[in-house]
Amino acid sequence: MTPPVIRVRFAPSPSGLLHVGNARTALFNFLLARGQGGTFVLRVEDTDTERSSRASEDGIKDDLRWLGLQWDEGPDIGGPYPPYRQSERMERYRLAADRLIMAGRAYYCFCSGEQVEQERAAALAAGRPPRYSGRCRALDVAEVTRRRAAGEPAALRFAVPANRDVTFTDLVRGDVTFHTDVIGDPVIVRSGGGPAYNFAVVVDDAEMAISHVIRGEDHISNTPRQILIYEALDWVPPVFAHLSLVMGPDHAPLSKRHGATSVSEFRARGYLPEALVNYLALLGWSPGEGQELVAMADMARRFDLTRVSHSAAVFDVEKLAWVNRHYMKEADPDRIAALTLPWFVAAGMVGDGGAEALRAVQSVWPMAIGAVDRLEEVPARVAFVFGWDPVEARRLVAAEPDGTRVVAAFADAVGDQVLTRESFRAAATRAREVTGVKGRALFHPIRVALTGWDSGPELDLAVPAIDQVAAVLADVPNCATRARLSSQ
C-alpha cells in the first residue's frame, strides 16, 4: 500500500503581525509535513481588502522564515497549484459559485445588512439560534432575475440542507457533530463580489489538494459549513484537526493585555528562533520520553497529531525563558554574539556595530551566559565594561573597611599590564600579600573600583573583559583597568 500523500497548508490573513498561536498552527502543519515527507503550502488569505496589506504578508513570511518554517509552495515561490494568494484566485471562486447556482445549492440574497442584523437580534431575544432565516431562498426565479437586472445588490448564499447531522472525525478532538438546524445559510459571495472565507477556503483546499487542515479551534464551527460545501461541489473533504487556543495565565485567549503576543515581539526581545519553536511545540504536544528540549528535525520525526492535546494550552513566559536559556548555552558563541550586537548598537555602547564591535561582544558574552533570559538583557548585564562611573566607584571603595588600601596595592600590582585571567589572579594575590587582606574584603573593593557595581559577574571574567574590550574598541571611554585604577 502506498502511504497517503500529506499536503498541509498555513493560511494566514495578512492583516497584522503573526500571533504566536498562529505560529504554533504553522509549526504543527510544518512538523507533520516534514515528518511524513509531505508538502507544506503557504496560502495568503487576503480577500478582506480593507484589512489586508502586503506589508503584513511580508512580515508574516519573514517571521515564518526566521522560525525556520520554510514552505514548499507559496505566493513567492509558486508551485503546482497557483496562484497562492486568494485575491488572485477570483476566477476560480466565480466558477465554483456558478456550479453551486446551477446545482440549486446557492441562491441570491437581497437582504440588507440591517435586515440581517434585526433578524439576528430578534432570534436572540426569542431564544432561538441567531441564524439567517433563509427568507431569500423562497424568491422565485423571475423576481431574482428582475431585481438583479435592475442592479440591486445581492450576496450569494449557500443553501444548507435542513434537518441533518454533519459529523467529522477531528484528529485532535475525535468525532464532532453539528446539526444543520443551527446553521444559517452562509454568505459565500459578498454583494461586492468577493468570496467569503468559508467558501474560498473550500475552493482553495480542494483545488490545492490539501489532505489535512490543521488550524485553530476558533474555526471548528466553520467546519460543518465547509463540509457541506465540499459535498455540494462533489469534492472529498480533507481530514481536520483543530488545535486548542493558546491562553494567557488567566485562561483567556492570549492577547495584548498579557504582554507580547506576536512572533516579531518575541524576536525583538531576544528569544532565539529555535527556542521559540521548541516552546511553541510544547503548547499542546509532548515529544514523549519525558523530553521537552527537542530540536526541529527530531520534533518532526516524532510529531503525531493524535498525540496533540485538546485542552487549552497556557503560554508560560517563565518556561519560554528556561527554554531560551538552554538554547543560548547550546548555540555557537559567535552566532550569539552576532545576534546580540544590534542591542549593543541600540544602547550606544559599540558605535555602529562594525567588526571590532562584534569582537567586543564576543569577549563579553561568556559573562552574560547563564545570567540572562534573552539577548536583549545582555548589554545591561555587561554595561560596566563599556562605561563606568568613577564617582560611584570611589564612593563604593570608600565604604569598604580596607577599600582604599586594597585598591592602591592592587593598582601597584597591575602596573601597566593588560590583564588576562591569569595576570588578574596574580595581581590579586600580590595585593593580598602586600595588605594581608583576603577573601571578600580583598575582592569586593577591587570589584567596586573596577566595575562601579556592588555585584555582577565573576571577577576573573569581568576584569580581563574590561581590557579586552578596550583593546578592540579603542574609543570606549574609561575602559581599561589601568585607567580606572589610576582615577581612584
Ligand code: GLU
Ligand atoms: N485565514 C484564516 C485565519 O487566519 C485561515 C483559517 C483556516 O486555516 O482555515 O484564521
